Amino acid sequence: MMRAIGAMVLGAIALAPSAPRTTILAGSVSGTVTFTGTPPKMKPIDMAKEPSCAKQHATPVETETVVTGPNDVLGFVVVYVSAGDMGTAATQTVKFDQHGCQYLPHIQAMHTGQPLEITNSDQTSHNIHPLPSKNPEWNKSQPPGAPPIETKYDNAEFIPVKCNVHPWMHGYFAVLNTGHFAITGSDGSYTITGLPPGKYTLTAWQEKFGTQTADITITGSETAKANFVFKATPY
Amino acid sequence: MRLVYIGLLVSAVAASRATQAQPSILGGTREDFRRYCAGCHGNQGDGEGENAPYIDPKPRDFTLATFKCRSTPSGSLPTDDDLYNTVRRGLVNSNMPSWRPLADDQVHQLVEYIKTFSPRWKTEKPGAPISIPPEPAVTTDDILAGRALFQKMECWKCHGPEGRGNGPSASTLTDSKDQPIKPFNFAASSRFKCGSTNEDLYKIFMTGLDGTPMPSFADNFKGDDAWHLVHFLRTLQQEERPEKVVWQQYLSTHQGQLKPIGPDGGGQ
Numbered sequence: 001m002m003r004a005i006g007a008m009v010l011g012a013i014a015l016a017p018s019a020p021r022t023t024i025l026a027g028s029v030s031g032t033v034t035f036t037g038t039p040p041k042m043k044p045i046d047m048a049k050e051p052s053c054a055k056q057h058a059t060p061v062e063t064e065t066v067v068t069g070p071n072d073v074l075g076f077v078v079v080y081v082s083a084g085d086m087g088t089a090a091t092q093t094v095k096f097d098q099h100g101c102q103y104l105p106h107i108q109a110m111h112t113g114q115p116l117e118i119t120n121s122d123q124t125s126h127n128i129h130p131l132p133s134k135n136p137e138w139n140k141s142q143p144p145g146a147p148p149i150e151t152k153y154d155n156a157e158f159i160p161v162k163c164n165v166h167p168w169m170h171g172y173f174a175v176l177n178t179g180h181f182a183i184t185g186s187d188g189s190y191t192i193t194g195l196p197p198g199k200y201t202l203t204a205w206q207e208k209f210g211t212q213t214a215d216i217t218i219t220g221s222e223t224a225k226a227n228f229v230f231k232a233t234p235y
Numbered sequence: 236m237r238l239v240y241i242g243l244l245v246s247a248v249a250a251s252r253a254t255q256a257q258p259s260i261l262g263g264t265r266e267d268f269r270r271y272c273a274g275c276h277g278n279q280g281d282g283e284g285e286n287a288p289y290i291d292p293k294p295r296d297f298t299l300a301t302f303k304c305r306s307t308p309s310g311s312l313p314t315d316d317d318l319y320n321t322v323r324r325g326l327v328n329s330n331m332p333s334w335r336p337l338a339d340d341q342v343h344q345l346v347e348y349i350k351t352f353s354p355r356w357k358t359e360k361p362g363a364p365i366s367i368p369p370e371p372a373v374t375t376d377d378i379l380a381g382r383a384l385f386q387k388m389e390c391w392k393c394h395g396p397e398g399r400g401n402g403p404s405a406s407t408l409t410d411s412k413d414q415p416i417k418p419f420n421f422a423a424s425s426r427f428k429c430g431s432t433n434e435d436l437y438k439i440f441m442t443g444l445d446g447t448p449m450p451s452f453a454d455n456f457k458g459d460d461a462w463h464l465v466h467f468l469r470t471l472q473q474e475e476r477p478e479k480v481v482w483q484q485y486l487s488t489h490q491g492q493l494k495p496i497g498p499d500g501g502g503q
Contacts, residue, residue, distance in 0.1 A: 049403050049404075051498070124389065125387075125388055125389040125392075127448065127450035128450075129411075129448065129450065131411050133299070136300075136301075136310040136311065136312075136355070136359075137299070137301045137310060137411060137445055137446065138308075138309035138310025138443070138445065138451070139309055139443050139444075139445060139447075139448070139449070139450040139451065140309055140443065140450050140451050140452075140453075140454060141388060141450040141451065141452045141454075141455060142454075142455070143387065143388055143389070143455055146454065146455050147454065149454065164393070164404065164407075164408055164409075164448030164450075165389060165392050165393065165404050165448075166404070167404065167407035167408075
């Protein structure tokens with residue numbers, strides 16, 4: 001019912017093109033993702049086998065499987081709407097770069113079908129090898145100076161990405177059935193904007209600790225709160 | 236399910252002689268699959284047959300529809316001919332034998348049967364086979380260009396500076412199911428994963444071996460690049476081949492002038 005009202009409100013706005021943007025009724029949700037327990041210790045990466053990358057890092061970078069911050073916050077957690085208004089598919093291209101033998105960003109979230117551009121900024125060859133289970137699996141070499149790989153994924157899933165040449169490189173494509181998503185920063189916080197009034201289920205996904213959900217209701221242009229707490233295990 | 240199937244079979248036989256052949260071929264194909272394939276690939280085609288725990292590399296999981304040997308671009312479905320050829324040829328350095336004793340019809344039907352395990356075959360068409368330009372003559376310059384690509388594309392990182400499958404990343408490689416996998420050793424094998432001709436090797440660079448660490452170079456190879464690399468790789472093999480004769484002639488007068496392939500290598 002709430003969803004229907006939300007759709008009607010949006011519809012009414014769409015019929016009135018002269019209405020200023022600010023009148024669009026949309027709320028937000030924000031929060032912080034934290035953990036309890038003991039998370040695994042991230043290990044420094046030895047890039048000695050790839051000097052062109054090693055010299056880009058003054059101090060060795062660490063693995064990014066579980067990125068924590070002060071006050072037990074968790075970075076790189078994908079928070080998205082898993083039930084409720086799913087928004088519209090974004091058309092702008094999202095980017096995923098290989099830089100210093102790391103993936104930047106570690107996790108890239110996108111809507112199904114959203115254009116994805118993969119680049120190599122390094123002076124070494126990478127092979128970019130996403131490992132989907134619901135989408136076709138491909139594996140392409142991208143030497144220095146090679147043109148970007150333009151692609152997209154049609155089915156929603158969390159896709160691990162690796163480079164076989166540099167086994168420490170790990171990342172994720174979060175392919176989602178919604179346009180409402182965010183990834184927590186190093187302070188563990190996230191904000192999802194543009195939520196029409198309605199009931200929502202939010203899901204938070206962490207690559208090692210799995211998922212947590214929370215239900216929220218947006219009634220107007222307010223910012224709802226939804227914090228998530230993951231139970232961390234060291235192994 | 237089985238009852239329904241038998242029912243269909245009976246009604247088909249009763250209906251007409253013309254439609255009789257089709258269900259009986261399919262029935263026989265299921266038997267063929269169970270007799271010849273399921274021991275490794277499993278009755279459900281998921282690669283979990285009873286022999287699977289003892290096999291390395293692991294049997295293909297047909298439910299993923301990811302295949303090594305294709306004439307089609309990385310990520311796309313193979314053609315029927317690609318699957319047929321794989322069954323006929325077998326896969327070198329694995330437990331998959333060549334199924335030469337099977338009749339043509341049997342293999343064609345098995346290919347159809349393999350395609351029932353993944354829904355991808357219902358919604359996607361096989362990729363368009365890559366086009367392969369005519370093979371250029373083997374020359375010194377051509378082999379040198381291939382050697383430079385072997386350095387530049389960093390093939391040596393997995394396959395080793397001499398193609399012995401012992402590059403710095405070799406010991407870390409895993410396939411898409413996280414099983415350890417070895418890069419191809421050119422010095423120890425004459426047959427490649429997907430055939431033994433120069434054209435078969437050409438296809439591997441341009442399509443990649445999906446499900447393994449071997450990527451496709453199709454976006455980065457221009458003109459005869461892949462042919463140059465084919466000709467250079469032939470010089471790493473034990474076999475006496477035309478490429479090797481040309482290369483040895485060159486080496487006899489240029490020994491020591493080549494910078495070794497590796498971290499500081501320059502190709503030439």
